[in-house]
Amino acid sequence: MRIGAPRAAGADPRLVAVTPDAARRLAGLGHDVVVEPGVGDGARLPAHEYVAAGARVADRADVWGADVVVTLDPPGPAELDLLRPGATLVAQLAPATRPELLAALAARGVTALALDAVPRISRAQSLDVLSALSNVAGYRAVVEAAEEFGGMFTGQVTAAGSTPPARVFVIGAGVAGLAAVGTAVSLGAEVHAFDVRPEAAEQIESLGARVVRAADAVQQVSADGYASAQSADQEAAALRAYAEQTAQADVVITTALVRGTAPVTITRTMLDAMRPGSVVVDLAAPGGGNCEATVPGQRVVTDRGVVVLGYTDLAARLPQHSSRLLGTVVVNLLTLLTPAEDGRLALDLDDPVVRGMTVAHAGEVTWPPPPVPVSAAPPPAAPERVATPAADPGAERRRRGMRRTVLGALGVVAGGLLVAASPPDAVGHLTVFALAVVVGFYVISNVTHALHTPLMAQTNAISGIIMVGALLQIGDSSPVVTAIAVVAAALAGVNVFGGFLVTRRMLGMFRRGAS
Known part of the structure; x- marks a missing residue:
């Protein structure tokens, strides 16, 4: 089949979904790849590299008229008119918030696969565009903070004296948050991180950071591994922890998103308590922002001299790396859709991964997909338990302390x-x-x-x-x-x-x- 890779339809042309390496691998699956002139210019991927990889450079109409069109951004009205009936579109489509786009694609008979609707199961991790770009954004957030911060992240000991390391506070330990933690630690900063999910503490510590604990804000382990909306008491406890940490931090990186919506984690009162010259990088700016002073896409300086970065294009600021990850995701997806490696697309809607990504097919909108079954076998019946009084968590510590005291006294007497x-x-x-x-x-x-x-x-x-x-x-x-x-x-x-x-x-x- 003919796979078309047009230039980005959105405002940011730096990212490309098909790199020369991806084009070479797609050709190995039996597909013909056509690219629009200048498709890789933003990522410094010249046209001759695509030609050397076996791709063909064609005009815009030819690319959008391919059997399979792969792009990052959703198509606009002009691009919709170029899609032919029966074609397959692979893109980030935001299906939960753009029902009119899904209806337009279904009306044209287009099969649409949403890269941002990959089911959150282990087998689909290699197709997860959001995680790949979040990892890059977390890294870039620290780079941007280091650019704005008026000092070095690592502590210094010189003949003229010593300087302490920068103190970095990261809110949220998802993919982006952990990437930010690891990057800041590698630069020598003193890193503290917080997440409402208790299972994230071990991951934070494994990267060399210190876990900020607020017992009243911790949620139970969720079924899908993501945070849910907090109760009023949990939110108040978390805000108290945020206020304490931000007042001491030189750099604050926020990543909290609940189902695409950004809750407020940094209030203006907290900003006023931060030192002048401190930096806040709001990775949740695309969802409205975690900081009350965030303006999505802009750099803001408060009256107290705190810099708030609400950039929404952090992954695109590393276009070569991000495009390489996107190209790998596309290859993985088309490898799944081309099991025989004969250039023929096989859309298996019985596969929960494929079904979860398919938002339009055969003239119908297929979003939302059915729930992904976790296990075909029923869960084992829980054994009956006899109610026992709740154990005192400090009793064992007191017993150990008593044993040490007695043994120490005996040792002194002996x-x-x-x-x-x-x-x-x-x-x-x-x-x-x-x-x-x-x-x-x-x-x-x-x-x-x-x-x-x-x-x-x-x-x-x-x-x-x-x-x-x-x-x-x-x-x-x-x-x-x-x-x-x-x-x-x-x-x-x-x-x-x-x-x-x-x-x-x-x-x-x-x-x-x-x-």
Whole structure:
């Protein structure tokens, strides 16, 4: 079949749904690819690369008249007139908010597949355009914030003094939020993040950020993994957490969207409490904005000097990367629709992924799709449970604390008895030993991970001293002393050998060419 890739129909021509690499892979599926002149100019993809990939450059009418038309933006009235009956359109169509467009496509007999209506199931993740672009937008949000912020994200230690790292607060830990968290952490910022979904805390911590906790704002785990509208009490608790964090933050990145609508998370009162020069990047600007000062598509500076960025084209500001992701999604979709790789489209409406994306077919509007079945088997019956009193969450902590206190007291008593029964010369040795244990414990336990390798070298030196002392005691007249010296020398030797071996392997990781 002939696949047409026109220039973007919307106001932003930088993104392209079919890259030269995608065109080459589509040709491998048996399709003929035609592109409009200048289709890749915004992403710096010249026409000769498309030709080298096996595509053909044709005029606009020829491209829109193809069997399958792939574009990012929904078509306007002029483009609708160029679509031929029976054609297949692949685009972002916003089917929930544009019923008139769906009706027009159905009236022309066009089969429409909405890239922004992919079912949220594991098998469809490779087709999820929204997640791919959200990931780019989260990264770009940090870049924009770094451009506006009047300092470095990472802390600095110089001869002239030191500067603390920037403090970044991210609201929402979805795809965009986690991308922003990871980017800010990699730049050296001190990152704090909050999400109403309790399952997001582990993901935040895995990226090296600190989780902001507000127990009264946490929602139960949702069936689809997305946040739902908060109750009044939950919203109030969340706003209290936002107010506390924004007052300390240098950069705030908001990503909260509930079914496409942006709830208010940053009030004007919170903006007034932020330091002059602070930056707010509102990734929810396309949905109206999380910040009360957000103007979608614009940069706003408040009276207090806080910069609020409401850009709606963050993914398009990295056109090459975003277009590459879009092209991969299109290839994945057409691979699914061309199972025989013979250039023939097979629209299997029994497939829940295909059915979920199909919003118009055979002259009818097919939106909304039927619910996606999660499992064909009925869930197992829950076993009967005997009601038990709610456990006190602090009881176990108190029991552990009591055990530690009792054991510590017993240890002190035993040590006192040992000292009392020891000869005077041994008291001094026991005192030095006890102090060495205490000091060694606190020194080792408070060493940062970055110093483990040099610390290992120091412990190797200590083990070497122990080995020398043990060797000097071997052959003593007392068999007990000799036995202890042999064991000490053996253990110290193992420690020295193993320590140098591990140190060598760790240092080898930093040598050029090391795997």
